[in-house]
Amino acid sequence: MLDQEQTVEVSTAEENAPIIRLERLKKSYKMGRTEVQALRGVDLSIKKGEMVAIMGPSGSGKSTLMNILGCLDRPSGGKYYLDGISVSQMNKGELADVRNQKIGFVFQSFNLLSWMSAFSNVELPLVYAGVSTERRKKRALWALKLVGLGSRANHRPMELSGGQQQRVAIARALATSPAMILADEPTGNLDTKTSTQIMMVLQKLNARGMTIILVTHEPDIANYCHRKVVLRDGKIREDSVNAFPLSAQEQLASWSAPDETEE
Numbered sequence: 220m221l222d223q224e225q226t227v228e229v230s231t232a233e234e235n236a237p238i239i240r241l242e243r244l245k246k247s248y249k250m251g252r253t254e255v256q257a258l259r260g261v262d263l264s265i266k267k268g269e270m271v272a273i274m275g276p277s278g279s280g281k282s283t284l285m286n287i288l289g290c291l292d293r294p295s296g297g298k299y300y301l302d303g304i305s306v307s308q309m310n311k312g313e314l315a316d317v318r319n320q321k322i323g324f325v326f327q328s329f330n331l332l333s334w335m336s337a338f339s340n341v342e343l344p345l346v347y348a349g350v351s352t353e354r355r356k357k358r359a360l361w362a363l364k365l366v367g368l369g370s371r372a373n374h375r376p377m378e379l380s381g382g383q384q385q386r387v388a389i390a391r392a393l394a395t396s397p398a399m400i401l402a403d404e405p406t407g408n409l410d411t412k413t414s415t416q417i418m419m420v421l422q423k424l425n426a427r428g429m430t431i432i433l434v435t436h437e438p439d440i441a442n443y444c445h446r447k448v449v450l451r452d453g454k455i456r457e458d459s460v461n462a463f464p465l466s467a468q469e470q471l472a473s474w475s476a477p478d479e480t481e482e
């Protein structure tokens with residue numbers, strides 16, 4: 220997978236294959252004697268190349284769902300197929316391998332290492348993956364350029380704005396050529412304009428074939444996605460197609476002249 224330099228991912232022949240298929244997915248947490256049922260039978264299919272917003276009130280199971288989709292946690296019942304592989308029965312080691320190969324994570328709080336440059340942050344997952352120095356350099360710079368930060372490679376997080384830090388985090392998620400990006404409230408700490416810039420970057424990746432699933436509280440952010448899935452009490456209450464998603468690029472252009480998001 221790491222051999223692809225120019226495209227984000229996805230072979231066209233498989234474009235319509237579901238990357239995610241959930242069947243009656245359940246997750247409960249044991250709290251002493253009581254049991255919290257966070258997911259109560261979720262059926263969901265997401266195709267390669269989709270850009271999906273997961274919404275729902277606090278406590279509805281969004282993060283639980285993302286943790287399972289991201290192979291950070293296992294369901295208590297039901298089935299999860301990721302890219303055709305059944306992952307619901309895997310042990311922790313197998314799950315970690317799938318996670319490292321297939322998933323890129325973006326978090327609300329960026330989670331960058333403060334003492335490292337943008338470049339080193341993006342390169343880090345490739346160090347863990349055992350990629351050669353030369354390939355790491357190429358790949359990390361490619362990812363930073365893709366998010367519009369090629370000229371900020373040597374900056375440390377503190378020298379970057381919040382939006383730029385989140386773009387570094389997106390580049391880091393991209394570095395290993397994941398099959399999909401999972402983002403839990405990626406714009407939760409950002410102002411409206413900066414959030415729109417982040418959505419522009421995500422739309423750009425999606426236009427190149429990347430599957431993106433993001434959790435958001437904000438209807439405006441969900442409007443940039445092609446599909447909206449609403450959870451309530453651990454079940455899907457709404458699953459709707461957004462035939463005309465907002466264009467973040469147009470939105471930004473209407474506010475001001477394009478800035479450094481494109482280099």
Ligand code: ADP
Nearest residue numbers: 248250255257276277278279280281282283284
């Ligand atoms: P959301 O992200 O939509 O706010 P969560 O998935 O975090 O919802 O939580 C769903 C339910 O599961 C809530 O009732 C929450 O309290 C419970 N829950 C989540 N994580 C845990 C955990 N690690 N241990 C116990 N209960 C949990």
Ligand code: MG
Nearest residue numbers: 278281282283
């Ligand atoms: Mg949550």
